[in-house]
Amino acid sequence: MEFIYYFGDVFAPMSFLLLLIGTIGGLILGATPGLSPTMAVALLIPFTFQLEATQGLILLGAAYTSTVAGGAVSAILLKIPGAPANIATTLDGHTMAQRGEGAKALQLSFLSSAVGGIFGVFLLIFLTPVLAQWALAFGPSHLFWLAILGVTVIGSLDSASVVKGLLSGCIGMWLATIGFDDIMGAQRFIFHPSLGGGINIIAALIGLFAIPQVLTMFAKGRHNKGAEVIKVQKHSIGAAIRELVSRPLALGIGTITGSIIGLIPGVGGQIAGLVAYDQTKKFSSEKEKFGKGHPEGVIAAESANNAMVGPSLVPLLTLSIPGSPTAAVLLGGLLIHGIFPGSDLFDNHPDVAWTFINSMLIGQVLMCLFGLYVAGLAARVAQVPQSVMAAIVLALSVFGAYSVQSSMGDVYVMACLGLMMYFLERFGFSAAPLVLGLILGPIAESNFIQGSMIANATDGRSAYFFGGALNMALIAVVLASIAYSVWMELRSRRHTTKEEAQA
Amino acid sequence: MNRSTQHIFGAGVVFLVGLWITWVSYTQQPAEAFLFPRLISSVFVVLAAWTFAKALMGRSKVGDGLNRHQIIGLVPGVLVMAIYVFWAAKTFGFYTATTVTVFILISLYDPAPHTNPRVWAKRALITACFMAVMYGLFALLLKVYTPREILF
Numbered sequence: 001m002e003f004i005y006y007f008g009d010v011f012a013p014m015s016f017l018l019l020l021i022g023t024i025g026g027l028i029l030g031a032t033p034g035l036s037p038t039m040a041v042a043l044l045i046p047f048t049f050q051l052e053a054t055q056g057l058i059l060l061g062a063a064y065t066s067t068v069a070g071g072a073v074s075a076i077l078l079k080i081p082g083a084p085a086n087i088a089t090t091l092d093g094h095t096m097a098q099r100g101e102g103a104k105a106l107q108l109s110f111l112s113s114a115v116g117g118i119f120g121v122f123l124l125i126f127l128t129p130v131l132a133q134w135a136l137a138f139g140p141s142h143l144f145w146l147a148i149l150g151v152t153v154i155g156s157l158d159s160a161s162v163v164k165g166l167l168s169g170c171i172g173m174w175l176a177t178i179g180f181d182d183i184m185g186a187q188r189f190i191f192h193p194s195l196g197g198g199i200n201i202i203a204a205l206i207g208l209f210a211i212p213q214v215l216t217m218f219a220k221g222r223h224n225k226g227a228e229v230i231k232v233q234k235h236s237i238g239a240a241i242r243e244l245v246s247r248p249l250a251l252g253i254g255t256i257t258g259s260i261i262g263l264i265p266g267v268g269g270q271i272a273g274l275v276a277y278d279q280t281k282k283f284s285s286e287k288e289k290f291g292k293g294h295p296e297g298v299i300a301a302e303s304a305n306n307a308m309v310g311p312s313l314v315p316l317l318t319l320s321i322p323g324s325p326t327a328a329v330l331l332g333g334l335l336i337h338g339i340f341p342g343s344d345l346f347d348n349h350p351d352v353a354w355t356f357i358n359s360m361l362i363g364q365v366l367m368c369l370f371g372l373y374v375a376g377l378a379a380r381v382a383q384v385p386q387s388v389m390a391a392i393v394l395a396l397s398v399f400g401a402y403s404v405q406s407s408m409g410d411v412y413v414m415a416c417l418g419l420m421m422y423f424l425e426r427f428g429f430s431a432a433p434l435v436l437g438l439i440l441g442p443i444a445e446s447n448f449i450q451g452s453m454i455a456n457a458t459d460g461r462s463a464y465f466f467g468g469a470l471n472m473a474l475i476a477v478v479l480a481s482i483a484y485s486v487w488m489e490l491r492s493r494r495h496t497t498k499e500e501a502q503a
Numbered sequence: 504m505n506r507s508t509q510h511i512f513g514a515g516v517v518f519l520v521g522l523w524i525t526w527v528s529y530t531q532q533p534a535e536a537f538l539f540p541r542l543i544s545s546v547f548v549v550l551a552a553w554t555f556a557k558a559l560m561g562r563s564k565v566g567d568g569l570n571r572h573q574i575i576g577l578v579p580g581v582l583v584m585a586i587y588v589f590w591a592a593k594t595f596g597f598y599t600a601t602t603v604t605v606f607i608l609i610s611l612y613d614p615a616p617h618t619n620p621r622v623w624a625k626r627a628l629i630t631a632c633f634m635a636v637m638y639g640l641f642a643l644l645l646k647v648y649t650p651r652e653i654l655f
Contacts, residue, residue, distance in 0.1 A: 050645055161565040163553055167517065170547040174524055177540045186536035189527060218580030219573040222614050387612030388629060391605040394584060395637060398592060398601070403647040408593055415588040419581070427513035428566030445539040452538065 003125050006354035010362050015058050018051070019359050022062025023366045027374045029063070030070020032384065036083050037067035038326045039209040043393070045202050045333050046400040053337035053349070057356040060333050062363045064326050065117060068305055069367050070374075072109040076298075077102060085305040088273035092290065092297030099293055107240035107372060108295055109302040114368035115244070116255045116303030120310030121361045123259050127311075128357070131318035132346050138319075140451035141465050145474035147444035150321035152478050153264075155433035156485035166482070168429045172437020173444065175199050175417075183449060194409030201332045203401040203410035204417055204438055208431050209329070210397045211418020217390035237372065243295055250280045250296035251303050258307030262324070263314055276304030310360065317341045317353065320443055325432040328439055335439075507561050509568035514551070514558035521551035583607055597649035598638060606630040 009015060022044075029040040041060050048056030071086035076093035089109060096105040138146070151173065155165035178189045179198025190196055244251060257276040280300035281290045290297050313330070315321040320341045322328035334341060345353045401414035421431055455464035465471065525548045528540040557563055569577070583604060591600035609629060615622040641647045 047640075047645065163550055163557075164565060167547070167550040167554060170543055170550060171517075173543045174540065174547060177543065181536035184533050184536040186531075186533055188531075188536060188540060189524070214584070215577060215581065218612065219569070219577045221572065221576030222612055385613060387609050387614075390580070390612065391608040392633060394587075394608070395601045395605055395633070398588060399597065399637065399641050399647070399649070402597070402649060403641065403645060406648060408650075411588060411592065415584070423513065424517075426566055426569055427510060428563070441543075448539050448542070 002129070002350065003354045003358055006351060007358050009054070009351065009355040010058070010359045015055055015355070015359065018055050018059045019062050019363055019366065022059045023066045023363055024370055024374060026063040026066025027070035027073070027367065027371055030067035030083060031073035032389065036209070036213070037064055037071075037085070038329055039213055039393075040067045041326055041329045041333075042202075042205040042209045043396050043400055045205070045329070045336070046403045048333060049336070049403065053334075053339055054352045054355045056333060056337060057330075057352065058359040060330055061356055061360045062366075064330065065306070065309055065360055065363045066367045066371075068309060069110060069113040069117070069302070069371055072113070072298075072302055073106065073371075076105045076109065085273055085308075086301070088277040088301035088305075089298055091277065091301075092292070092294050093301075095291070095293030096295070096298065101235070101293065103235035104240055104243070104295070105298050107235060107237055108244060108298050110368045110371035111240060111244050112251055112254065112299040112303040113306040113371070114364050115251060116258055116305075116307030117309060117364035117367070118361065119255045120259050120262060120307040121357065121364060122310070123263075124310035124313055124317075124360070125357055127263075127314050128317050128353075129346055131314060132342060134318075138470070140447040140454065141468070142470050142474060143320075144444055144447040144451055144465070145471060145478065146319055146321055147440040147447065149474055149478050149481075150315075150440050151433060151436050151444075153481045154322075154325075154436045155430075156482050160430075160489075161428050162482060162485045162489055164428045165430055165433050165485075168424070168431075169433040169437040171424075171429075172434040172439075173441040174437075175204070175434075176438050176441025177445065182446070192412075194407075194412045197409075199413055199417075199438070200401075200404055200407075200410050201439065202336060202404045203414040205329050205332050205435060206397050206400050207414035207417035208421045208435055208438075209325075210393055211415065212422040212425055212431065214390045214394045214397070215419070215422040217386040217393075220386060222387075244299060247296050247299055249283060250299040253280045253283065254300040254303030255307045258304030259311050261304070262308035262311030272304040272308040273301040276300045306364070313357075317345060320440070322436065322439070325435060328432070328435050331439055506568040507558075507563070510558040510563040510566065511555075513566075513568075514555040514563065518548075518551040518555040521548040524548070579611055580608065583611070593650055596651040598634065598642075598651065601637065602630060602634050605633060 010019065026037075026040065030037065041063055044060055044063055048059055051059070068083060068085050071081055071083035072089045072093065075081045075086040075089040076097050079090050079094040081087045081090055093105045093109065096102065151169035152166060155167075155169035156162045174189075176199070178195050180186070180190075180196075181188055254276040257279055258272040261272040261275060277290075277297055277300050280296055281287050284290070284296055286294065286296070308324070312322070312324040312327045316327045316331055318341065320331065322331050331341065339345060339349055339352060397414060397418070398411055401410045402408065404410050421429075421434070424434075425431065451464055452461055455461040458464065459467075466475070521544065524540070525544040528537045528544040531537055554563075587600055587604040591604065594600070595603075606626060609626045610617070610623075613622070613626065615625075617623075641649065
């Protein structure tokens with residue numbers, strides 16, 4: 001119950017102001033098609049440099065929570081998911097809006113997001129300290145395998161092609177080795193003076209998530225016209241609350257599914273929303289209404305994608321393994337303030353950890369309150385032409401990358417990585433494992449070197465890295481995640497081939 | 504270039520990068536500094552070879568490549584972006600270069616007709632408002648000292 005002691009810190013004037021800014025800004029950014037939560041958080045990181053670690057994390061955490069929920073606005077009113085996590089919301093939400101129930105759909109979406117989100121943050125509160133203590137038993141070999149696990153799980157589960165996902169992870173890990181070696185001081189892969197200090201993680205995150213979006217908007221050309229926003233008629237919030245309470249099955253399945261999926265490293269909110277939607281449809285007595293504007297569809301999808309947010313931070317705060325791409329960006333935000341996740345975070349920086357977690361709890365309530373009022377404004381922002389959005393995001397990326405350490409080199413690296421990522425994405429590679437590789441690469445390398453030194457003094461490298469129950473268990477999970485993804489890929493390919501043959 | 508050729512080209516570039524990393528990792532000294540890169544590059548080159556082989560056999564299922572319409576849309580934007588990032592930002596200063604770039608990009612990709620003077624005024628207004636916000640945020644609030652060569 002240690003978290004209760006730090007509740008007051010969330011209400012310190014500056015912290016609360018940042019929480020409000022993060023929540024309202026996140027709702028608006030989330031509603032904007034093309035601005036994913038990951039990209040929004042990455043673009044916000046430069047604004048946290050001048051803040052204290054706690055304040056910076058409050059801003060980023062609030063933005064993370066609200067962008068996921070805000071994506072429902074454009075999903076419901078424009079039929080364009082604000083983020084991949086809101087794909088399932090469009091299925092029923094937009095149909096509801098078309099038949100004049102837009103306000104009801106929005107209210108249900110924010111209320112169920114808040115319920116799911118609060119449940120998810122409570123899981124984060126109660127699971128994190130337990131796992132953080134357990135993490136103390138981890139030595140260099142275990143931490144090495146954990147870092148590899150983080151990259152392979154996200155590489156295999158988050159990508160349409162397992163090989164390309166793993167290859168993306170390798171590219172990220174290689175990029176992390178560029179610069180001077182920590183122990184010998186040797187130069188590694190420095191083929192341009194801008195790379196002398198290695199690749200700055202924040203500049204890289206901005207480039208990898210923001211620039212491909214800018215280029216995607218460019219590729220659509222001049223002919224894309226803004227989507228039509230459906231007008232929202234008034235609906236009583238009391239009636240929406242009664243509707244939500246009368247549908248406990250959808251809310252329960254959504255919340256629990258989202259929480260479980262959030263705990264698995266690498267599995268994002270997109271999957272949480274779709275799985276919850278599918279499961280609720282299976283168990284519902286009104287399954288024929290799904291896809292035709294059924295409130296349960298909105299409740300299940302939105303409670304799941306917000307319930308995922310809190311648990312996705314559990315592996316991040318305890319084991320340094322981000323549960324989602326946005327959590328990976330948050331890890332970058334922690335590291336630039338000199339804070340390392342794990343038991344150290346709760347022992348040496350409890351004020352930072354608990355104030356951040358508590359702010360996410362309060363943020364869920366604020367997100368629900370403001371969401372209902374900001375929805376109209378957010379929908380208008382969602383109509384901002386792509387030409388304006390692309391120019392704004394490009395300028396913000398350049399200023400953001402430069403402000404990290406006032407270096408043009410970071411701007412060049414940001415732009416080059418962004419261009420590279422755009423073309424890699426066109427060939428089926430994914431940004432999430434590449435970012436994970438970039439962030440977890442140094443953790444894997446330092447533990448590999450430490451482990452090798454211990455191994456040389458004891459019973460050899462293979463016995464040290466492949467012996468022991470925990471090492472074996474971690475290797476088994478790495479192999480199982482790859483095997484499962486290969487099986488899923490083959491199954492889906494067989495299904496597609498069968499469908500093609502029938503057609 | 505069709506989708507299959509694009510995949511061969513893309514996977515080929517990744518494979519060449521993999522080969523180069525592996526060669527550097529195994530030939531550079533001191534060997535201790537390249538212990539981890541050797542591990543990574545070995546896995547990298549195997550996966551890259553696999554991807555390249557699949558592309559050569561025409562079995563790359565994931566990734567749509569780029570079509571002609573997308574390339575036509577992309578080229579002017581990428582050119583403006585490259586000039587802005589790699590030359591103009593440093594040469595003319597961040598705020599001047601950004602003002603010009605934002606205005607050009609908005610004008611290039613705005614579907615509204617170029618013959619209407621009100622459209623041009625709207626584009627200029629959006630650029631001016633956005634630059635005022637950027638100046639307020641970065642120069643006044645965050646106090647980031649960006650290169651300033653012309654005007655501000």
